[in-house]
Amino acid sequence: MTKRFKNKVAVITGAAQGIGHGVALRMAKEGAQLVLVDRSELVFELRDQLKKKKVDVLALTADMEKFADCHRVMEQAAEKFGRIDVLVNNVGGTIWTKPFEHYQENEIEAEVRRSLFPTLWCCHAVLPYMLKQQSGAIVNVSSIATRSINRVPYGAAKGGVNAMTACLAFENAQRGIRVNAIATGGTEAPPRRVPRNTNEQTEQEKAWYQQIIDQTVDSTLMKRYGTIDEQVNAICFLASDEASYITGSTLPVGGGDLG
Numbered sequence: 681m682t683k684r685f686k687n688k689v690a691v692i693t694g695a696a697q698g699i700g701h702g703v704a705l706r707m708a709k710e711g712a713q714l715v716l717v718d719r720s721e722l723v724f725e726l727r728d729q730l731k732k733k734k735v736d737v738l739a740l741t742a743d744m745e746k747f748a749d750c751h752r753v754m755e756q757a758a759e760k761f762g763r764i765d766v767l768v769n770n771v772g773g774t775i776w777t778k779p780f781e782h783y784q785e786n787e788i789e790a791e792v793r794r795s796l797f798p799t800l801w802c803c804h805a806v807l808p809y810m811l812k813q814q815s816g817a818i819v820n821v822s823s824i825a826t827r828s829i830n831r832v833p834y835g836a837a838k839g840g841v842n843a844m845t846a847c848l849a850f851e852n853a854q855r856g857i858r859v860n861a862i863a864t865g866g867t868e869a870p871p872r873r874v875p876r877n878t879n880e881q882t883e884q885e886k887a888w889y890q891q892i893i894d895q896t897v898d899s900t901l902m903k904r905y906g907t908i909d910e911q912v913n914a915i916c917f918l919a920s921d922e923a924s925y926i927t928g929s930t931l932p933v934g935g936g937d938l939g
Contacts, residue, residue: 773795858926
């Protein structure tokens with residue numbers, strides 16, 4: 681394993697489970713000092729696991745849908761390590777899956793708060809530190825669901841992530857900061873220990889969710905879901921100096937589905 685992140689401080693949001701958890705493990709192996717952030721206290725389990733491996737790590741609980749929490753996280757990260765070299769914005773995810781006419785007002789707002797605002801707030805919060813350094817790499821986790829079915833509000837939120845990725849890159853390219861995104865395809869992952877939606881699905885909701893699975897697989901050239909490692913590979917590449925001449929890009933990682 682290379683040491684692409686040796687002497688670099690990386691903030692990873694949504695680090696307790698799934699893709700964020702995988703990014704944390706990979707960057708730890710590659711030498712990073714880590715700030716792990718999650719709403720769930722499960723993030724402290726990962727911290728303890730990494731500390732046993734002598735990784736320099738800070739774990740924080742925060743609600744990344746809140747502007748103040750995002751700014752507090754970056755402030756604490758900078759206080760601990762003196763700098764922030766990498767930010768991986770991984771908080772988000774579909775809460776409900778159904779045709780748009782079945783969404784309620786509060787559900788539409790909740791989807792946008794969950795999958796757009798954590799990235800928007802964290803980019804705003806980290807910029808002062810990266811601008812002071814005149815260096816930094818931001819990787820936003822988007823989705824190929826910007827072209828999909830049964831999750832219009834989520835797709836709209838991730839479309840916003842793609843747009844802000846391009847605009848932030850444009851503003852900051854000559855100030856030493858790169859901003860990219862990956863558009864994740866369907867990804868096999870263990871059952872979430874903290875589910876996004878705690879309500880039991882009705883038979884109709886299960887059928888709508890199955891439509892998403894079928895459409896996702898059908899839209900890929902490879903006709904399968906990806907793995908967490910396949911998403912982690914792309915995130916870590918864009919976060920590393922290997923991608924030093926790449927900014928403003930949203931890289932689809934969806935088996936040929938371009939989103």
